[in-house]
């Protein structure tokens with residue numbers, strides 16, 4: 001297609017900004033997978049719940065979404081903890097299919113409760129408007145803000161995993177739960193915190209996504225597909241991989257919708273999923289099964 | 291003798307399949323005790339129940355007088371008990387340094403203690419010092435086993451449970467593993483050593499147990515068992531010197 005440096009730069013910027021959100025969106029899912037070895041099919045619904053909590057804080061309490069976000073994340077941390085404690089602990093370590101089905105059932109329940117409580121209307125948080133010009137490129141303020149916040153949270157999470165004792169306990173549990181236990185890691189508590197953290201990160205991602213895209217209680221199913229594409233493209237369980245996967249998806253969506261057709265952006269997640277599964281099933285930076 | 295580790299009448303298994311029947315093992319402080327027996331006899335199962343990864347069906351397990359049955363396994367390093375599982379198990383995506391630090395996870399706030407332990411294990415396994423920044427999963431099998439043992443020692447345990455540390459290693463690493471047993475004896479660390487390499491395990495041990503089909507079937511000093519005709523028969527179906535290793 002036509003080579004237009006400014007246009008391509010503009011698209012690239014949009015793609016990268018989207019990628020920041022997708023990276024955060026996938027991070028919680030990937031973290032939970034790494035530690036539990038279960039794809040949490042309800043992750044999208046936790047994202048949606050977090051977004052709606054922030055929306056509620058904005059409309060009912062008049063809170064700026066970035067102020068409401070930590071509260072929403074904290075509530076979802078508790079929800080994730082409780083789900084692990086009451087539900088997942090009973091099925092983890094048994095048949096893998098049982099755990100998958102539980103998260104799948106959970107997602108259906110949350111969607112329907114969401115429809116009952118929030119209604120089926122599409123909501124958005126149009127609190128930040130206008131745009132900036134940065135080095136000749138147009139950056140909508142809402143997208144810029146969402147992107148920067150998402151990147152900050154991602155960096156904080158990666159640093160937490162890398163440099164804190166608890167982060168190390170999480171990584172040890174992901175890599176070898178039994179040895180982690182015998183080294184003194186309370187693996188059960190680590191899993192509770194991990195599920196809580198995964199949900200909290202999802203809530204943060206959802207809140208930020210609602211700044212730029214309208215959502216309804218069923219939006220979670222589309223979002224988890226994107227998160228899923230990100231971690232499959234990058235490699236299951238690899239944090240660096242999922243950041244790369246997010247970049248690929250974000251940029252592919254923007255270019256796809258611009259050059260091919262608007263709807264094509266939404267199809268990109270499927271296209272990438274299929275491509276990667278066909279060509280390189282372990283993902284771009286994937287590690288083979290232990 | 292008041293033993294450091296006292297396993298009495300231990301029976302357990304997986305699901306409904308019983309693997310151990312009435313196993314009794316004692317290890318005194320500072321003692322090196324070998325547990326030998328054919329493949330599938332249940333040696334690993336003994337160690338796994340001692341550290342609480344597999345609950346016993348019957349019997350008791352005491353460490354330094356404390357009842358270990360039902361004690362959360364992640365507290366054992368604090369009691370002074372460390373377990374190095376079979377199969378060179380490291381945290382593959384952590385550096386060697388991080389792996390070693392994991393061994394002292396419960397003592398991480400005591401920086402001086404961790405630093406001292408680090409110097410001690412790096413003195414025992416100097417090769418690891420060159421590899422501190424390397425991802426453990428990218429090292430050779432022998433180096434990974436060194437790393438796993440060193441990780442166990444980082445807690446400065448009073449008893450180290452070692453499951454087949456020489457299995458599948460190149461001969462020079464096998465020698466190294468057995469050499470280190472003397473160093474541990476000198477440092478006062480008791481070891482319960484599970485081995486298939488029966489002769490060397492008996493040579494190095496103060497005492498030894500032979501496990502066959504899930505029961506401890508004989509016990510004695512390493513020397514005595516080396517000379518024992520029954521033990522020889524069990525391991526070789528023949529005379530000493532033929533295919534023992």
Ligand SMILES: Nc1ncnc2c1ncn2[C@@H]1O[C@H](COP(=O)(O)OP(=O)(O)O)[C@@H](O)[C@H]1O
Pocket residue numbers: 304307309327328329330331332333334335336
């Ligand atoms: N996770 C398990 N589930 C079921 N059976 C097992 C398991 N682990 C070991 N076994 C069985 O228990 C018996 C003893 O195994 P193990 O303790 O590993 O023997 P050893 O270490 O002496 O080779 C074997 O018959 C083995 O098949």
Ligand SMILES: [Mg+2]
Pocket residue numbers: 333334335376453454
């Ligand atoms: Mg074994």
